[in-house]
Amino acid sequence: MDYEVKLDVFEGPLDLLLHLIKKNELDIYDIPIALITRQYLEYLEALKALNLDLAGEYLVLAATLVHIKSKMLLPETTDEGEEEPDPRRELVEQLLEYQAFKKASQSLQTRELLDRDVFARGGAAVTEALPQATPQRVEVGLFELVDAFRQALGRLSPPERIEIDLDRTSLADRINAIMERLRRHRSLTFAELIEERPERRLIVHTFIALLELVRQRLIRIFQEGSFGTIRVFLAVEEEHE
């Protein structure tokens, strides 16, 4: 026997058994169980002699083989004359099933593997910007607005942020003021809308006013690029574009 094959070449006892069947060119459906059991046990002995750690599963299969062998020695028929099932049947089924998965895994290995045989685009894709063109405008939703709002609040000095301002300047006033300014200028940035008095009360009111205007579809809000300035337009005028 050749013992050069290292144990870790085998993926388990079933793999070793398949190897022995193939090496002896045996018919998997009619395994000469005595022969294969002997070879299997010899193999295990050799491996033990080499002080290799044997997984418990190898011994379990050894016991199974010995058990099958002993059953094969019994008469083929029972007292009633019925045929006993072949004691090898279960093991053969397991071997066939294992062999199918082993082949399936080999077929996986032969596919075009990503980063081995084929590669996807490397790095981040760069979108060439249009030269000297207007920045790309992306219509934004509520959350960009919330984010802008958050940033605006973040720019305030700490004492002002803590102060809770309950001045009831009417929201309607703020809405009217924004609409008025938008009719004069074609568009305004969020920063421009609050530049007069960048204080918490005004920022909050401006924000709520904008939310209300967006909701009523009186204005539209765009962002220049992904992280660009937020710009507010009158909805009607935007339609003319």
Added chain:
Amino acid sequence: MNENKAIIEGLIFAAESPLTVERIVEILREREIDRREVAMCLQELTAAHEERQGGFLLREIAGGYQFRTRPELAVWIARMKAGRPAAFTAAALETLAIVAYRQPVVKAEVDRLRGVDAGRPLRTLLERGLIRILGRKDVPGKPMIYGTTRKFLEVFGLKDLAELPTLGEFKDLAE
């Protein structure tokens, strides 16, 4: 396409950053291709892509070569990268805001706040992985409880949920 040109195209495509002529010569040393030949391949590739008028072009950048999407497509690519506003219906956005602020929340509560059935937008948001089912509330009917996902934070560039402004900040002043 001749083989050298195809290899060079593949290398540039798979490279992490613009690929220089020197580096290409180095990688293809066994093929005994010199700077001049590489430069010629690059010139031909650049022209070929220019002519194709496809989705990307070969450009000389920072001393190397890189594929970049055509400038005219910027608006569509930005839309894909943003992966949001344009694609959100107002209903979905409102529903998402409610789930974000009110989570863990049941559908009945979303319905109540929007004044209209939220079944469809909730389903859309679930499918897009922006909200998820946290469990079932232990009341009659065992309604499902919704919350936002990690993807929600990613899509909206939030570090965590605490980064959302508190509703109180709006409420106090809105009344």
Added chain:
Amino acid sequence: MNENKAIIEGLIFAAESPLTVERIVEILREREIDRREVAMCLQELTAAHEERQGGFLLREIAGGYQFRTRPELAVWIARMKAGRPAAFTAAALETLAIVAYRQPVVKAEVDRLRGVDAGRPLRTLLERGLIRILGRKDVPGKPMIYGTTRKFLEVFGLKDLAELPTLGEFKDLAE
């Protein structure tokens, strides 16, 4: 090239992962292009790149489309990329095959089929993002149920799980 085709090519090129037809339709909603048209553009693009015989090809992967370098160029690209990817051990591959074909599957079944404990390969596959835990089986011990991931499809270049050859094809030949 017609504009829709160029835009679709640019989108696929710029996307971080395989781009689905649905997503393309969604991004291009304003252009009123339907699934069928997108599918036709994709077919034409695939054929065009096949014909070009350049450095990369358009492939259908994990339910979407992605550009990938031509397999013949692997040796050169590998030379450019530092460090080779960790190869799969036979144990990991066998375990992966069993999970792929038998999912949803529990560890005990994988152990039984391989005839040896599958704990380690399962852990490796989980760490590499090729399989995931689908849930727990409602039997004593509540064992975890495993299935393959989207990344599995991407790594093995599969359109979907149905693209795997049937197990029967491997069963017949006893060699």
